[in-house]
Every structure is written in structure tokens, then in C-alpha cells.
Amino acid sequence: MVISWERAFHAFGPARGGHELLDVLRRGELERYACEHPREGLDPYSFLWSALYCAGRITPATVLGLRYLASALTAEDFGGDDPTLREAVVWWLREVTRAVVDGTYLDQARRMARRRDDPAVNEWLDEYLRHERSVHDWGEGDEPGRVLLAAAEADCFDALPEVFEPVASLLVARQPERLRTVAASAAAALVRHPELHRRREAITAYHLAEAARGTPLHRASMLLGLGELGGPTLPWLDDPDLGVRVCAALAPDLAGTAAATRVLRSAALDPAALHHAFGDVRLPQLLSLNEAVAEALCERVEDLGPLLDGATAAVAYDGPAGDGVLCEPYLRKAFPRGVLHGGTDAHRALARAVAASDNPWRDDKRWTAVFARTGLPAEREAWLAAARSDG
Incomplete structure (x- = not known):
């Protein structure tokens, strides 16, 4: 079964017109779109995050969005006059990568995906596309749809190598620091894919070099990436910046290190200071640095x-x-x-x-x-x- 935008669905129903919404996002014309479509249910940005990702829900439209955005990402005019749109898309690519790259249920998804061309699946899809119905409302009769969700997860996993080069091309000095921060985090997630393991050493070296320069938030993000990649973060436990020290201490490889535990315990005593460690900007990897510290301490300290x-x-x-x-x-x-x-x-x-x-x-x-x-x-x-x- 070949899935096009006309034959795809996302978390809330049929994905018809999805290509046009992503085109608006690519051109940075969100305000114009909002004026011309004041009553639309999904604007381009919410289409990206709510419909195509939906807290980790991978659908056939997610795969189409992944491939479209990876191919468009390096366009000079991406996002128009709004540089944050490219950052948001790289962040989205990272989150989709993290949702599928571990492959916990990948073998099961591939087995289910073999049924994607069954007549019953096609018949179900024909009927489903006639209605606006969220995947969250599915019942027992929607098993053919679950076959297509499994196929989407497998397809998304297989498409990840296409994402690496566009993301890695943003890791150059002429790009804004914030974009490089997010792109490095996306690259660290992508090299967990078996076909990209050969890139792991280069991405680790990039994080190691970048952890020594730039703003505290940029360096802290590099250290989180180093921890994810298994690189060394111990030298930064004495860094003068609180957020940098904490991100170094959060590295999984330092879980049994007394010095790292001391850093985390000290940070836990003043949650307000840790929350404001980077001003009003948060790390791409973590929703809450305070929460990450609490979780790490509870996991690492027995009593x-x-x-x-x-x-x-x-x-x-x-x-x-x-x-x-x-x-x-x-x-x-x-x-x-x-x-x-x-x-x-x-x-x-x-x-x-x-x-x-x-x-x-x-x-x-x-x-x-x-x-x-x-x-x-x-x-x-x-x-x-x-x-x-x-x-």
C-alpha cells in the first residue's frame, strides 16, 4: 500500500491537505494562513505537534511529514523571517526519532505491517477516510487501522537515515547557536539507529568540543548529549555554572559517582535557582531540569x-x-x-x-x-x- 497525503491519516483523522500545511510552515507564512483560514481546526504549527506527533503517536502522516521536512530543512528560505521555525522542526524531528529509534516493539510492528496490503485493511481505510475520527476513539472494529499504525512505525524507523544529513548540515559555526544546540541533540538521537552507528564517534566529538564553548545553556545541552552518547562529562562537575554542573552530573555513566551525586543533592536544595539557571530558555532535552535531578537522585541513592x-x-x-x-x-x-x-x-x-x-x-x-x-x-x-x- 502506497500512502499519500490523500490516503493518510494522523492522530485526529484524515490528513488531506497536510502537504499544504507544511508548505505554509516551510515558508513561514503562519500569520497569513491564520488570517485567511480563521476557522480551521488545525494551524500548521499545531498540525505538526498535535496531529503528526501527538505525544509520540506515530501515524502514516507522521512518516510523510518526516520525509517532507527532512528534505526541506536545509532550504535557505526555510521559515521565512522566523528562524525559530527551523529550530522547532529540528526539535520535532528529534522527538519523532526518540519515539521510534529504540525499536522496543519494532519486530512486532514489522510483523503486523505485513498485512498492510490485505483487502480488509484497504476497505477499512476507504471507510475511515470518509469520516473525521480520532485514533483515540478507535474500538474493536479498527484493528486494520492498527495494522497501518504498526506499518507507520516501521516506515518511520526506516526513514530515519534520510534525516541525518540535513540535520548534521546545521552543525556548522555559521548557524545560530540555538539551532546548533537543537540539531546536535537531534543528531545524538539519530545515531542510535543501526545504520547511523558509524556517525556516533563524530557526533560525540562534536558534543565534546562544543561543551567547552558557548553560552551555559549550549554547553549544558552538549553535556546532556554527551551523557546520552556515553561520552565523558566528569570534568564539568566543577564548572562555575550551576546548570552546566547539573547536566554533567546527570550523565548515566556517572550514576555511581559520589561527586556527581553531591552536585545533584546540592542542586536539589534550591529548586528556584536551578529553574532560573538558564533564564527563561529551557533545554531542548528536558521539560524540567529540577524534575530530572529529582528522578536521578531517587534512582541513584538507595536510602x-x-x-x-x-x-x-x-x-x-x-x-x-x-x-x-x-x-x-x-x-x-x-x-x-x-x-x-x-x-x-x-x-x-x-x-x-x-x-x-x-x-x-x-x-x-x-x-x-x-x-x-x-x-x-x-x-x-x-x-x-x-x-x-x-x-
């Missing part, structure tokens, strides 16, 4: 005691922290079965901190969601009782 100061600071912190609250990793570690009673002094101290803070008890939907996800009580009295318990 709750050494983490208590950081956990208490996280309870009191009311700033941005991913989709929830910063102390969620600590709560999961301390109370993995959703049971507050029977712990150590450190467990009772953490319960006391939660009970004493006003943050969880002022109708904060983020905290409500955290209590639901962790199975922990949403009543202050329960936390007070746990804090007073004898273990």
Missing part, C-alpha cells in the same frame, strides 16, 4: 535519609516542574505502595513536611493528580497521623 533535605525543598517548591509537582519522585520512592505508616524517621519527616506545607491543601489540581497517581491520601489529617506514628 531516603540523604535525600530528605532535597525532598523537603521539593515539597515547598511551587514553581514549574513538568506536569505535576517536584516532590512526586520522592513520594514514589518513600511510599512506593501508597502506604504512609511504618517507615523510618526520614519517612515520618517527609510526611511532616507534606502536612505542614500549604501547597498540597489549597485546591491545587497538580497535587490532586499526584495523590491519585501515587495512591497516597489526599487528606491532610492522614499525613499528620503518619508524621506522629511510631513506625
